[in-house]
Amino acid sequence: MAEARPVDHAGEAATPEPQGFWNAIRESLRGTHRDYTKGPIGRSIILLAIPMVLEMLMESVFAVADIYWVAHLKNADAVATVGLTESMLTMIYTVAIGLGIGATATIARRIGERNPEGAARAAVQVIWLGLIVSAVIGTAGVILAPRLLALMGGSPWVVEQGAGFTRVMFAGNASIVLLFLINAIFRGAGDAAIAMRVLWLANLINIILGPCFIFGWGPFPELGVMGAAVATTIGRSTGVLYALSRLVRSGGRFDIKREHVKLDPAIMVRLIRLSATATFQVFIGMASWIGLVFTIARFGSNALAGYTIGIRVIIFALLPSWGMANASATMVGQALGAKKPERAEKAVWRAGFYNMICLGIVGLMFVLFARQIIGLFTDDPNVVPYGVDCLRIVSYGFLFYAYGMVITQSFNGAGDPWTPTIINLFVFWLLELPLAYTLAIVLGLGPRGVFLAIMVAFSTLAFVSVLVFRQGKWKTRVV
Secondary structure (H helix, E strand, O other), X not given: OOOOOOEOOOOOEOOOOOOOHHHHHHHHHHOOOOOOOOOOHHHHHHHHHHHHHHHHHHHHHHHHHHHHHHHOOOOHHHHHHHHHHHHHOHHHHHHHHHHHHHHHHHHHHHHHOOOHHHHHHHHXXXXXXXXXXXXXXXXXXXXXXXXXXXXXXXXXXXXXXXXXXXXXXXXXXXXXXXXXXXXXXXXHHOOHHHHHXXXXXXXXXXXXXXXXXXXXXXXXXXXXXXXXXXXXXXXXXXXXXXXHHHHOOOOOOOOOOHHHOOOOHHHHHHHHHHHHHHHHHHHHHHHHHHHHHHHHHOOOHHHHHHHHXXXXXXXXXXXXXXXXXXXXXXXXXXXXXXXXXXXXXHHHHHHHHHHXXXXXXXHXXXXXXXXXXHHOOOOOOOOXXXXXXXXXXXXXXXXXXXXXXXXXXXXXXXXXOHHHHHHHHXXXXXXXXXXXXXXXXXXXXXXXXXXXXXXXXXXXXXXXHHHHHOOOHHHHOOO
C-alpha cells in the first residue's frame, strides 16, 4: 500500500524535507533552487523572507552608518546635509524601486510559467533602463547640487560645505540604481540569498571606509561629511560588480546569453509601462517625505537633525520588514504564473501575520528605549528630544503598518501597481502632508505634529489596503 504524502496548505502534495526552524534558516542563508509554487506556504515564506530581511537590513545599514559617523563630527549642519541630500536622492530611489517592482513582478511571473528565456531577456532590459535613467539624473545632480540644497532650505554652511557630499552621491547614483535592480531580479527569481550576500559585501566595505574617509584615518584623506558619500559609493559599486558576476554566471534560474544583451523594444515597452506606474507609486511616498522635510526645516537645524536621526532608525526597522513584504511579492508573482491564485492569497495573509509579530516587537522596543537609541547617535541636548519624539510617535503605527507593507508589495508582485498607487496618493498626499502642516504649523504642535501625521498615515494605509485586497481583483492581472 502506497504511503500517503504530506499535503501543503494549498492542497498540494508536498515533497518530504527536513523540518525545523534552524534547518530553514540554514537553507535560506545557503540558497536553494526550490520551486516556490508548491510545497508548504509557511516554509516557503521563511526561506524567501530570511535572506530578504537580511538584505533590507543591510540596505538600511548604509543610512545608519553614515549618520552614525557624521554625527560624531559634532556639527548639526553636517547631519542636516546628509538628511537633505537623502531627501533629494529619493528621486533616485523612486526610479530604482519602481523599476525593481516591475522587474520582480515580470521575472517572478516568467519563473512561475517555467519560462527562463523570458526571464533572462527581461532582466537585461531592466538593467539597460537603469543605466539610461541614472546617467540623466546623475548629470543633473552634480551640476545643480548647491542650488538644490538651497531650495531644500539648507543653511549657508550646508549649501557651501555640504555640496561635495551631494555631488558625490549623485555622481555615483548608478551604483544605487543597479544595486536595487539586480537584487530585484534575484528576488523575483527566488534567489534571495544572492541578493543578501551582495548587500553584505557592499556594507562591509562602506562600514570600513566610512570613518577612514570622514576623519582621515591612516593613509586616507580627511574629507569630513563628503567622506561618507565616497565610502558609500565605493561600497555600493563593489556590490554591483559582484551582483553582475553572479547574474551572468550560468547554472542559475535562468542563463543570460550574448544574444540577450541587445535592446529589445517590445520587452522594454512592457517593462516601462509596468514600472512607470510603480515608479509613480513610489514617487508619491517619497515625495511625501520631501514635503515633511520642508515642514520640519521651518523649526531649524536641531529639529531637522533630530528628525533625520529618528527617521534613519525607523527606516532601519522598516526596511527589514520590507524584506518580508518582498517575499510575499515573489510568492504572489510565481503562484499567479503557475495559475494558483489561492496559494498567492494564503501566502499574503501568512506573511502579514509574521510581519506584524516582528514589527510589533520592534515598535515596542522603540517606544520603551527611544532615548537610549537616539543617544547612540548624538548627545547634543538640542537634538535628542526631537529624535526621541520622532522615534516614539511614529512607532505607534508599526503594528498596523506591518500588514500594509505586505499587502502593498503583494499588489505589485501580482502586476497590479495601480491599486497601491491610488492608495498612496490618498494616504500620503491628501492626508499625511496637509495633516502634518495643520498639526505642526496651524495648531502649533511643532515637529510633533509631523510625527503624528506619519503615524496616522501608516495606520490608514494598512486599513485601506486590507479592504481593497479582499476584493481579489489583483488575481486577474496579466504581466
